[in-house]
Structure formats: C-alpha cells, structure tokens
Amino acid sequence: MIISNDSELRSFIPNVMSTVEGESSLYEKVKPYMGLVEASLSDIFIGPERLANPQSMSEVLRNAASVYVANEAFRMAVPSLDLVLTPNGFGIVNNQNVVPASKERIERLMFSLAQLRDKAASTMVIALADIDGYAETPQGKWFSASLFLPLADHLSGLADPEKPMWNEFLRIRNLAEPLENEAADEFISPELMARLRVAPFERGSVYAPLASRVRRIIARAIPGAPLNKRALTDLVNFIRENPDKYPEWKDSKTAELFSPPIFENDKKSSGYWF
Numbered sequence: 001m002i003i004s005n006d007s008e009l010r011s012f013i014p015n016v017m018s019t020v021e022g023e024s025s026l027y028e029k030v031k032p033y034m035g036l037v038e039a040s041l042s043d044i045f046i047g048p049e050r051l052a053n054p055q056s057m058s059e060v061l062r063n064a065a066s067v068y069v070a071n072e073a074f075r076m077a078v079p080s081l082d083l084v085l086t087p088n089g090f091g092i093v094n095n096q097n098v099v100p101a102s103k104e105r106i107e108r109l110m111f112s113l114a115q116l117r118d119k120a121a122s123t124m125v126i127a128l129a130d131i132d133g134y135a136e137t138p139q140g141k142w143f144s145a146s147l148f149l150p151l152a153d154h155l156s157g158l159a160d161p162e163k164p165m166w167n168e169f170l171r172i173r174n175l176a177e178p179l180e181n182e183a184a185d186e187f188i189s190p191e192l193m194a195r196l197r198v199a200p201f202e203r204g205s206v207y208a209p210l211a212s213r214v215r216r217i218i219a220r221a222i223p224g225a226p227l228n229k230r231a232l233t234d235l236v237n238f239i240r241e242n243p244d245k246y247p248e249w250k251d252s253k254t255a256e257l258f259s260p261p262i263f264e265n266d267k268k269s270s271g272y273w274f
Contacts, residue, residue: 001034002041002054003027003066012070029081033073040072041065045124047137064123067116075113078106111164118165122151135201144198146173147180147215154215158222175222180214187232188214189254192239192246206245210235 003009006027013026042051046065054062125143134140148154150169159168184193196211213235221227236258243250 001031001038002051002062002069003034008066009070012067013074030073030077033076034069036076037069037072041069043139044142045121045128045139047139058127061124061127064120064127068120068124071113071116071120075110075117078110078113114164114166118150121166125149125151129201130203135198140201144201146176147197147211147218148173148176149200158219172222176218179218179221179227183214183218183227183232185254186257187229187236187254188239189249189252191248191252195246195248210239210246 003012006025009027009030038051042048045068046057046061050057051065054065057065128134128140135144143149148169150166155165155169155172158172159165180193180197181190184190188196193214195207196214199205199207199211202208217228217231217235239246239249240258249255
C-alpha cells in the first residue's frame with residue numbers, strides 16, 4: 001500500500017491521540033478503507049502499474065497520492081470510529097476525559113477532509129500531466145476527453161465553494177460535454193477540439209492558449225446561457241488566419257461550413273441567369 005504503517009498515516013492526519021496498549025492502531029482501523037481508496041486512485045488517476053511501484057513516482061505525485069488516500073480513507077471511516085458493536089447492539093465509545101464532538105463539528109471535519117482530498121487530486125492531475133505518455137493511458141484519456149480538469153482556474157466561478165470540488169468538477173464536466181460537442185461540430189471542428197482537450201498534457205503546447213479561450217466561452221454557457229456564437233466565429237477567423245498553426249481545422253468538414261461552394265453561372269444550367 002502507498003501508506004505502509006501507522007506512523008506514516010498519522011503524519012497526514014493530525015490531532016489523533018496515541019493508541020494505548022491492547023487497542024487497535026489507527027492504521028488497522030482505517031486500512032480496509034485505504035484499500036478501497038487505492039482502488040479508485042488506480043482507476044481514476046494513476047493506473048495499477050504506477051500504484052504497484054510507488055517508488056517510481058515523483059516526490060510531488062507520491063505525496064499527493066498519499067494525502068488523497070489518507071484523507072479519503074479517514075473520511076470514510078469517521079462515522080464508525082466512535083461506534084462499537086456490543087451483544088446488545090451499537091454503542092458510543094466513551095471516555096470521561098474526552099467530550100463527544102457535536103454533529104456540526106463532525107460535518108466540518110468531513111468537509112475539511114474532502115477539501116484536502118480534492119486539493120491532492122488537483123496536485124496529482126498537474127503532476128501526471130507532466131509525465132510523457134500519460135495522455136495515452138486509460139486514466140489520461142478520460143481526463144483529456146474534456147476541456148475541464150479538476151483545477152481551480154478551470155472551475156472558477158462555476159463550482160459551489162460549499163460543496164466538495166471533485167463533485168463539482170464532475171457536475172461541470174457533464175454540463176460542458178454537450179456544449180463542447182456543439183462548439184466542435186459548428187465552429188472548432190471535432191479534430192481540433194480533440195487537440196485542445198489534450199493540450200494540458202503536452203508540454204509547451206501551442207494549442208493551450210486557444211484551449212483556454214474555448215473553455216472560457218463554454219464556461220459562460222454552463223449556467224444555462226446559449227453559446228456565444230459571435231465569440232466562436234471570431235475564434236474561427238483567428239484559426240483561419242493561422243492555418244499552419246491549427247492544421248486539424250482546415251481539412252475538417254466543419255471548415256467547409258465556412259467555405260461554401262462558389263456558384264458559377266452556366267448557360268447550360270437550368271438555373272442560368274441573364
């Protein structure tokens with residue numbers, strides 16, 4: 001596991017009292033949840049090969065992955081950590097020196113853990129995007145299928161700060177998808193849109209500035225407004241002025257919409273005009 005012992009786990013979760021003799025360690029209590037979180041970490045972010053060899057990760061990526069696992073596993077475990085199963089049913093762990101936390105404090109703790117998890121997710125995405133070939137992995141292909149990533153600048157003004165960022169990212173991504181496809185079919189072209197979506201995973205990509213401009217147009221439409229077609233037309237004009245910079249567009253079917261066939265008057269045509 002990416003977190004291998006109790007002391008390492010405690011370094012990511014402060015203010016946890018020491019385990020007394022004969023008591024299960026925090027690591028033992030949380031370990032089943034860490035297994036579940038590592039499975040999602042592998043499926044969504046880093047892939048099974050990289051997870052199987054944590055030493056191959058950069059320090060930034062491994063630390064972010066550990067923060068993600070520790071906080072999400074602890075968040076999942078919180079509801080059951082103060083409960084014990086007795087012959088007569090469930091009871092609350094009681095200690096005369098410790099006052100039970102209120103419902104509001106527990107809710108704030110859960111939200112705080114989710115925030116730390118989501119910040120770690122953002123750090124992981126940035127670190128993974130810097131790895132050559134990541135965009136070709138199943139995880140990279142999923143992230144590069146949208147103009148939006150779970151990053152603050154991508155979600156600014158769209159995400160509800162009172163809700164976990166990851167949940168908001170998934171909501172925004174789903175809302176953006178049909179808008180991105182509409183913009184691609186009518187203006188940008190599916191071919192060029194595909195390159196714009198993968199731009200964050202290409203170092204120094206010339207497509208990144210254009211991707212940001214398209215993302216801003218999509219973001220303005222996400223609350224329910226129609227796409228700004230004037231702004232998209234301006235982008236098309238910019239793309240047409242730079243054909244060598246964006247070759248995917250000029251050979252696309254979408255480009256034909258902006259270069260209709262020219263009518264030529266022919267005496268032999270039934271539509272000949274004097």
